[in-house]
Amino acid sequence: MLSASDLTALGLTLRLALVSTLILLVTGTPLAWWLARTRWRYKFLLEAVVALPLVLPPTVLGFYLLVVLGSRGPLGSLMEWLGGRSLAFTFSGLVIGSVIYSMPFVVQPLQNAFSAVGRRPLEVAATLGASPLDRFFTVALPLAKPGFFTAAVLGFAHTVGEFGVVLMIGGNIPGKTQVVSIALYDHVEALQYGQAYALSAILLIISFTLLVAVYALNRRFQGVQP
Amino acid sequence: MVNPFKNSNPHWAAVIFCLFLARADAEELQVAVASNFISAMGSMVVEFEAVSGHRVRVIPGSTGKHFAQIMQGAPYDVFLAADVRRPEELEKRGMVLLGSRFTYAVGKLVLWSPRPGFVDAEGAVLKGGNFRFLAIANPLHAPYGRAAREILQAMDLWGNLTGRIVRGENISQAFQYVKSGNADLGFVARSQLHDLGVASKGSQWEAPHRLYAPILQQAALLKEKVSGREFLAFIRSEAGLKIICSYGYDVPDP
Numbered sequence: 001m002l003s004a005s006d007l008t009a010l011g012l013t014l015r016l017a018l019v020s021t022l023i024l025l026v027t028g029t030p031l032a033w034w035l036a037r038t039r040w041r042y043k044f045l046l047e048a049v050v051a052l053p054l055v056l057p058p059t060v061l062g063f064y065l066l067v068v069l070g071s072r073g074p075l076g077s078l079m080e081w082l083g084g085r086s087l088a089f090t091f092s093g094l095v096i097g098s099v100i101y102s103m104p105f106v107v108q109p110l111q112n113a114f115s116a117v118g119r120r121p122l123e124v125a126a127t128l129g130a131s132p133l134d135r136f137f138t139v140a141l142p143l144a145k146p147g148f149f150t151a152a153v154l155g156f157a158h159t160v161g162e163f164g165v166v167l168m169i170g171g172n173i174p175g176k177t178q179v180v181s182i183a184l185y186d187h188v189e190a191l192q193y194g195q196a197y198a199l200s201a202i203l204l205i206i207s208f209t210l211l212v213a214v215y216a217l218n219r220r221f222q223g224v225q226p
Numbered sequence: 227m228v229n230p231f232k233n234s235n236p237h238w239a240a241v242i243f244c245l246f247l248a249r250a251d252a253e254e255l256q257v258a259v260a261s262n263f264i265s266a267m268g269s270m271v272v273e274f275e276a277v278s279g280h281r282v283r284v285i286p287g288s289t290g291k292h293f294a295q296i297m298q299g300a301p302y303d304v305f306l307a308a309d310v311r312r313p314e315e316l317e318k319r320g321m322v323l324l325g326s327r328f329t330y331a332v333g334k335l336v337l338w339s340p341r342p343g344f345v346d347a348e349g350a351v352l353k354g355g356n357f358r359f360l361a362i363a364n365p366l367h368a369p370y371g372r373a374a375r376e377i378l379q380a381m382d383l384w385g386n387l388t389g390r391i392v393r394g395e396n397i398s399q400a401f402q403y404v405k406s407g408n409a410d411l412g413f414v415a416r417s418q419l420h421d422l423g424v425a426s427k428g429s430q431w432e433a434p435h436r437l438y439a440p441i442l443q444q445a446a447l448l449k450e451k452v453s454g455r456e457f458l459a460f461i462r463s464e465a466g467l468k469i470i471c472s473y474g475y476d477v478p479d480p
Contacts (some may be wrong), residue, residue, distance in 0.1 A: 185395075189366065
């Protein structure tokens with residue numbers, strides 16, 4: 001049922017989702033930590049920026065990226081001036097798009113988890129002589145574990161399902177930028193409904209399994225907490 | 227009590243004048259149009275509405291998508307496709323009025339770059355390979371993409387260029403890739419260069435006809451409707467053909 005190019009697209013999608021999720025976890029953690037603890041007056045502005053991809057049509061983001069990354073765009077010309085190459089139609093370009101696009105799905109659960117930890121456990125740890133770094137790694141992080149799990153799974157699943165951004169900046173190159181949602185779209189357009197059914201079923205199963213895992217584990221975490 | 231007619235006499239006169247102009251049998255016509263033909267369609271609609279008094283609603287999109295929508299009972303009256311296959315397929319399934327299908331335009335493929343002097347008059351730039359990305363429409367379902375693939379295959383370059391060919395979802399996207407500078411050059415529709423008046427800038431090569439099967443675009447009537455018949459007749463009229471030519475298409479031999 002699935003052709004070799006479908007399997008390639010599937011592999012590429014999983015790799016893209018994995019890389020993007022890892023980058024988001026590393027960069028999103030300090031951001032979420034700061035957002036959860038700061039008393040900065042204009043914090044809401046930054047929160048709105050983080051949430052923007054939730055409501056922005058992906059094609060808008062993709063279009064901006066295409067224009068900005070292009071050799072006539074600001075970032076593209078900067079890259080070329082520095083001796084590099086434009087990132088459109090490359091895997092790295094897709095990673096940049098995915099990181100922006102899936103950001104709220106990672107940062108928001110983390111921020112909520114850090115907020116739920118509260119100040120008290122950290123203050124107690126401080127009175128016992130724990131350094132700020134120590135407090136973060138041995139108190140805040142373990143307590144926020146369910147949040148990390150949710151963030152990772154949602155970021156991953158959302159990237160797997162990404163379409164509009166990739167459509168705009170990917171260029172549909174098999175093995176390089178042709179992800180599974182694009183391959184599926186091609187099958188539908190070319191009236192290859194058999195392959196479309198098969199790929200759709202796989203995407204449905206992946207998404208459903210991931211969400212079931214999130215909800216099941218959330219329940220377990222809630223049961224454990226006092 | 228406010229008198230709604232007070233101070234509004236000129237408006238009412240205008241409305242009555244318009245009603246007088248409008249035909250009693252004016253209809254609203256829904257036309258699904260292939261995205262490559264949208265600009266020409268705009269001029270077509272302006273003239274047709276002025277002549278006939280009917281109202282035309284244009285639904286742009288890819289021919290593949292329109293086909294699927296029509297199969298699912300979309301309320302379109304006329305279908306202007308980007309190929310022959312889809313209208314033919316609809317005819318086989320009895321979803322087109324018999325005898326209404328005809329070729330309204332012949333698309334032309336142009337290798338184009340916004341950079342002056344980049345594309346030479348023989349298209350040798352393709353063989354030179356001095357570029358990073360070449361944009362085409364997706365050959366799987368876009369007729370302009372299929373033609374681009376035929377040209378590259380005829381020049382024996384298709385295999386070598388895989389990995390450097392970026393495929394737009396349709397010809398508009400392929401054009402956008404080139405115009406934004408993300409791809410160095412690309413195969414676009416001649417009509418697109420006409421639209422934007424970019425033909426004078428940059429460099430281009432019009433691929434010779436022998437390298438690809440002609441891109442015939444067919445129209446068909448989906449529902450029996452007076453305005454639909456009138457519109458299709460208008461497309462084939464001298465005025466209609468003139469518009470089509472002015473947007474960079476060839477017209478079918480009579």
